[in-house]
Amino acid sequence: MKKKIWISIALLAVIVIVIISYTAGSHDKDSNVITVGSVTSDADIWRHLAKSEEAKKLKLNIEVKEFTDGLTLNKATAEGQVDINAFQSYGYFKAFNKESKDGKLTSLGTTYLEPLGIYSEKYKNIKDIPSGATIAIAKDLADESRGLKLLADAGLISLDDNFGALDGLEKIKSNPHHFKFKEIDDTTGGRLLHDNGIDAVLISNSVSQAAGLNVLQDSIYHEHINNHTRENINIIVTAAKNKNNESYKKLVTLYHAKASQRYIAKKYHGTKTEVDKPLSYFEGDK
Numbered sequence: 001m002k003k004k005i006w007i008s009i010a011l012l013a014v015i016v017i018v019i020i021s022y023t024a025g026s027h028d029k030d031s032n033v034i035t036v037g038s039v040t041s042d043a044d045i046w047r048h049l050a051k052s053e054e055a056k057k058l059k060l061n062i063e064v065k066e067f068t069d070g071l072t073l074n075k076a077t078a079e080g081q082v083d084i085n086a087f088q089s090y091g092y093f094k095a096f097n098k099e100s101k102d103g104k105l106t107s108l109g110t111t112y113l114e115p116l117g118i119y120s121e122k123y124k125n126i127k128d129i130p131s132g133a134t135i136a137i138a139k140d141l142a143d144e145s146r147g148l149k150l151l152a153d154a155g156l157i158s159l160d161d162n163f164g165a166l167d168g169l170e171k172i173k174s175n176p177h178h179f180k181f182k183e184i185d186d187t188t189g190g191r192l193l194h195d196n197g198i199d200a201v202l203i204s205n206s207v208s209q210a211a212g213l214n215v216l217q218d219s220i221y222h223e224h225i226n227n228h229t230r231e232n233i234n235i236i237v238t239a240a241k242n243k244n245n246e247s248y249k250k251l252v253t254l255y256h257a258k259a260s261q262r263y264i265a266k267k268y269h270g271t272k273t274e275v276d277k278p279l280s281y282f283e284g285d286k
Contacts, residue, residue, distance in 0.1 A: 032061050033061045033062070033063050034060060034061065034062050034063070034083050034084060034247065034248065034251070035062075035063050035064075035065055035082045035083045035084070036050075036062055036063070036064050036065070036082065036083070036084045036085065036086060036251070037064075037065045037066075037067055037073045037076060037077060037082035037084070037085040037086075037087075038064060038065075038066060038067070038073075038085060038086050038087045039066065039067050039068065039069070039070065039073065039087045040087075040206055041206055041209075041268070042086055042087045042234075043064055043066040045086075045263075045264060045267075046062065046064045046086060047064045048263060049062070049254055049255065049260055050062035050063070050064055052254075052257075052259065052260065052263075053259070054254055054257040054259055054260055055254055058250045058253060058254055060247070060250055060251065060254060062251075065082055067087075070087060070088055070092065071096070073085050073087065074088070074093075074096050074100070074105060074237075075100075075102045077105060077237065077238065077239055078100060078102045078103030078104065078105055078239050078240075079102060079103060079239075080239055083238060083242070083248065084108070084236060084237070084238050084248055084251055085236075085237055085238075086111060086234070086235075086236045086237075086251075086255075087234070088234060088235065088237070089142075089146075089231060089232045089233060089234055089235070090107065090110075090230065090231045090232070090233050090234075090235050090282055091142070091145075091146070091165035091231030091232060092142050092165065093105060093107060093235060093237055094165060094231070095142070095164075095165045095166050103239060103240065104239075104240040105237045105238065105239060105240060106237060106238060106239070106240045106242070106243040107235045107236070107237050107279055107282075108235070108236045108237060108238060108243075108248060108249055108251070108252055109235065109236050109249070109251075109252030109255075109279065110233055110234070110235055110236075110252075110275045110276060110277045110279075110281070111233075111234045111235060111236060111252075111255055111274075111275065112233070112234050112264075112272040112273055112274055112275055113223060113225050113229060113232060113233050113234070113272075113273045113275050114204075114205040114206070114234065114271065114272050114273070115205060115215045115216070115219075115222040115223040115224070115271065115273065116143075116146055116147060116150055116202060116203070116204055116205065116215075116222065116223050116232070117202070117203055117205070117208060117213075117215040117218075117219030117220075117221065117222040117223075118150065118151070118154065118200055118201070118202055118219055118220055118221040118222070119189075119193055119200065119201050119202075119203055119208070119213065119218065119219050119220065120193070120199060120200040120201070120220055121193050121194065122199055122200075123199070123200065123220060124220060125220060126154050126156070126220050126221040129156070129177070129179075129199055129200055130177075130199070131177040131178050131179075132177070132178050132179070132180070133177070133179055133180070133199035133200065134179070134180045134181075134182055134197060134198055134199050135151070135179050135180070135181055135182070135198075135199060135200045135201070135202070136181075136182045136183075136184045136189065136192050136198050136200070136201040136202065137181055137182070137183060137184065137202045138183070138184060138185070138186035138189070138202065138204070139183035139184060139185065140186060141166045141167075141168060142165060142166060143186055143204065144168045144169070144183070145163070145164070145165055145166055145167050145168060146232055147202040148163075148167075148168070148169070148171075148172065149163070149228060149229075149232075150202065150221070150222075150223060151202075152228075153223075153228045153229075154221050156177060156179065157172055157173075157174065157175050157176075157177075157179070158172075158173045158174045159171055159172060159173050160172075160173050161173075165231060169181055169183075182198065184201075186203070186204055186207055187207055189201045189202070189203035189204070189207050189208070189211070190203065190207060190208065190210065190211025190212075190213065191211075193211075200220070203215075203219075205271050205272075209268070209269075209271065214269055214271060215271050216269075216270060216271060225273065225275060230281065230282055231282075233275045233277070233282075234275075236251055236252055236255070256274070256276050261274055
């Protein structure tokens with residue numbers, strides 16, 4: 001009888017050890033997963049990169065979570081609900097950190113510039129837009145600010161010296177051509193190209209692509225990588241406490257791998273212009 005009891009105890013001990021080992025192994029596996037939060041086309045990119053040979057070579061186990069808006073995603077990243085996010089411009093990132101009460105973010109590296117474009121069915125050259133013309137521009141603060149900077153870069157208007165990433169029409173310093181501005185929902189930009197009451201429309205790249213447009217070919221003026229667009233460059237970010245995490249930094253390497261860039265260039269027709277710059281670039285370095 002005692003022998004049977006000891007055998008039962010031994011079997012139970014083996015079962016407990018197996019369960020503990022399995023649980024520990026599962027925990028270790030889960031702890032190696034890097035959760036990347038993103039939106040729209042960027043989420044598609046990261047789903048592809050997660051399954052790529054380059055990710056395997058770098059020993060990256062990536063899980064992608066798609067969000068519908070940037071503010072929620074930034075909060076989730078700051079609070080640790082996701083490890084990394086990749087969707088936003090450097091300017092948006094700075095504005096979030098300035099206002100955030102939910103924790104701060106840090107940038108790990110650059111990804112691309114997705115050019116904002118000025119489109120028109122009436123005019124073929126930016127200089128042809130006449131005085132008094134009506135220009136449609138996104139009413140979202142971040143997009144409106146970016147659009148006004150593009151108009152200033154084109155020499156059509158000038159902005160206040162302290163113009164910021166979330167400033168709008170009230171910060172126009174001079175409007176020598178007396179343009180009228182119509183604030184719109186960015187997603188309607190493609191349709192407004194056919195509106196007789198609109199002379200030009202500023203359209204983000206994701207919206208222009210959905211409308212069958214290529215910003216590099218179809219816009220009459222678009223952003224380029226220069227001093228005026230530093231803050232429009234997209235970045236990979238994480239919570240500030242993770243700034244030295246070497247595994248997270250590997251995602252920057254993964255994004256800029258040749259195979260990754262071939263895929264992105266082909267799928268998005270070159271409209272996500274690669275930017276592989278050190279973070280010091282945002283402080284004024286070349």
